[in-house]
Amino acid sequence: MASALSLFLLLLPFSTIAQTSTNVSLGSSLPALNNSSFWASPSGDFAFGFQQIGTKGFLLAIWFNKIPDKTIVWSANRDNLVQGGSKVELTTDGRLVLNDPQGQEIWKATLTNNGVTHAAMLDTGNFVLANRDSVTVWESFDVPTDTILPTQILDLGSTLVSRQSEVDYSSGRFQFRLQTDGNLVLCTTAFPTDSIYYAYWESETVDKGSQVVFNQSGYIYVRGRNGNLVHITSANSVSTENFYQRAILDYDGVFRQYVYPKTISSPQSWSTVWYIPSNICMRITASYGSGACGFNSYCRLGEDQRPVCECPPGYSYLDPNNKIKGCKQNFVSQSCEEGAQESALFDMREMPDTDWPLSDFEWYQSVSEDWCREACLSDCFCYVGIFRNGNCWKKKLPLSNGRIDPSVGGKALIKIRKDNSSSESPGH
Numbered sequence: 001m002a003s004a005l006s007l008f009l010l011l012l013p014f015s016t017i018a019q020t021s022t023n024v025s026l027g028s029s030l031p032a033l034n035n036s037s038f039w040a041s042p043s044g045d046f047a048f049g050f051q052q053i054g055t056k057g058f059l060l061a062i063w064f065n066k067i068p069d070k071t072i073v074w075s076a077n078r079d080n081l082v083q084g085g086s087k088v089e090l091t092t093d094g095r096l097v098l099n100d101p102q103g104q105e106i107w108k109a110t111l112t113n114n115g116v117t118h119a120a121m122l123d124t125g126n127f128v129l130a131n132r133d134s135v136t137v138w139e140s141f142d143v144p145t146d147t148i149l150p151t152q153i154l155d156l157g158s159t160l161v162s163r164q165s166e167v168d169y170s171s172g173r174f175q176f177r178l179q180t181d182g183n184l185v186l187c188t189t190a191f192p193t194d195s196i197y198y199a200y201w202e203s204e205t206v207d208k209g210s211q212v213v214f215n216q217s218g219y220i221y222v223r224g225r226n227g228n229l230v231h232i233t234s235a236n237s238v239s240t241e242n243f244y245q246r247a248i249l250d251y252d253g254v255f256r257q258y259v260y261p262k263t264i265s266s267p268q269s270w271s272t273v274w275y276i277p278s279n280i281c282m283r284i285t286a287s288y289g290s291g292a293c294g295f296n297s298y299c300r301l302g303e304d305q306r307p308v309c310e311c312p313p314g315y316s317y318l319d320p321n322n323k324i325k326g327c328k329q330n331f332v333s334q335s336c337e338e339g340a341q342e343s344a345l346f347d348m349r350e351m352p353d354t355d356w357p358l359s360d361f362e363w364y365q366s367v368s369e370d371w372c373r374e375a376c377l378s379d380c381f382c383y384v385g386i387f388r389n390g391n392c393w394k395k396k397l398p399l400s401n402g403r404i405d406p407s408v409g410g411k412a413l414i415k416i417r418k419d420n421s422s423s424e425s426p427g428h
């Protein structure tokens with residue numbers, strides 16, 4: 001019984017490739033030209049090739065090719081877009097390389113085994129390099145970017161890295177890691193390095209987990225060393241027959257499973273069937289890093305349960321096209337010169353249920369709200385006062401871990417300059 005099963009498992013990749021692939025032969029190449037430069041899977045569901053990213057260049061990617069928005073599920077050069085005239089080639093000696101127009105190598109598939117005789121875009125969304133016996137030598141499923149697909153399995157040490165924004169595919173500061181100790185974590189990192197700042201969700205499978213499985217029925221779970229299911233992450237089974245599915249560590253740090261109906265009668269969109277964590281705004285409270293949103297902003301869970309990053313009064317987005325990057329101060333700071341007496345030029349704006357934990361430099365107990373307001377107003381180092389249950393905290397910049405939520409209580413007192421015209425005056 002056991003040997004019959006392993007024989008079946010052993011044969012599976014062979015038959016999959018033989019039955020459902022259109023081979024890409026050695027010496028084939030694709031130019032970065034326009035969006036119609038790709039190799040499609042036999043069903044046409046997936047394509048491997050170039051997609052133009054705005055005016056910034058081309059991404060060598062895999063995407064859902066039958067849906068209008070061509071959702072990208074994998075990419076080779078996310079941090080290094082290439083210009084038109086670049087090309088990806090399956091060389092005559094069996095290497096898969098991406099070269100820029102000058103012939104410089106931008107990316108290549110890292111092979112441990114030689115003898116590649118062909119490549120294939122499979123109907124699962126996996127792009128593979130295989131040898132004469134159709135044994136897979138390299139597969140895109142082994143080097144994921146931010147997305148996993150049904151039938152994909154991640155081994156210990158695998159990582160998904162979020163992108164910067166909805167439209168910027170370059171690496172961001174959130175990661176989904178199946179650690180070598182067996183624990184699956186969602187974490188923030190000391191961007192651009194890989195070191196972990198803070199794990200804001202974990203499967204609690206230390207010494208137990210061995211793989212993350214996204215199976216054909218749409219389940220996502222941690223599989224134990226003994227083969228058992230040790231932690232169901234998503235039990236939201238939606239048929240893969242009728243729906244396209246993907247799970248992605250989104251740019252906002254939330255890991256979401258999406259489905260999209262395959263029978264397209266009217267314009268459709270991806271809908272979320274499951275996600276973790278439930279409220280990322282409240283989940284990240286870390287001494288290093290900005291929190292769920294960027295510095296000087298705060299996170300609010302929207303009506304659709306997605307986090308929204310907003311700026312407090314007196315601050316505006318660093319990049320209005322990427323609100324997760326944080327906010328900048330719009331006014332000239334209070335002078336710390338002796339005798340400047342500037343506190344009359346400033347006002348404290350109230351924001352209920354708002355806090356920026358861990359940016360404190362003073363903490364007063366058994367004081368009144370007015371006392372707190374005055375204490376911050378007269379201190380040139382204080383940018384925000386937090387008043388809650390007779391406690392008063394003074395905050396410095398940059399503010400981090402910002403959130404607004406009914407469970408926070410109390411209020412934030414935001415210091416801003418009353419007349420902000422002075423921010424343009426040459427005197428400053």
Ligand SMILES: *[C@@H]1O[C@H](CO)[C@@H](O)[C@H](O)[C@H]1NC(C)=O
Nearest residue numbers: 034035051052053054069070
């Ligand atoms: C390719 O597709 C992207 C996204 O769908 C679009 O922004 C871009 O303009 C398209 N480029 C061409 C040449 O059609």
Ligand SMILES: *[C@@H]1O[C@H](CO)[C@@H](O)[C@H](O)[C@H]1NC(C)=O
Nearest residue numbers: 031032033034035036037038
């Ligand atoms: C892409 O470029 C090729 C070659 O110039 C051209 O034949 C094709 O029509 C273009 N497709 C699109 C969608 O622009």
Ligand SMILES: *[C@@H]1O[C@H](CO)[C@@H](O)[C@H](O)[C@H]1NC(C)=O
Nearest residue numbers: 018021022023117118131132
């Ligand atoms: C793909 O190439 C392999 C090895 O050359 C061959 O065995 C297989 O039949 C080819 N498959 C198709 C669909 O052409």
Ligand SMILES: *[C@@H]1O[C@H](CO)[C@@H](O)[C@H](O)[C@H]1NC(C)=O
Nearest residue numbers: 215216217218219220221229
């Ligand atoms: C997927 O996993 C779930 C939970 O273990 C299981 O009930 C289901 O049968 C699996 N589906 C497939 C196709 O293996």
Ligand SMILES: *[C@@H]1O[C@H](CO)[C@@H](O)[C@H](O)[C@H]1NC(C)=O
Nearest residue numbers: 313314315330331416420421
């Ligand atoms: C400063 O003034 C401009 C124009 O009057 C206004 O739009 C902006 O919100 C003000 N900024 C602050 C910090 O009040």
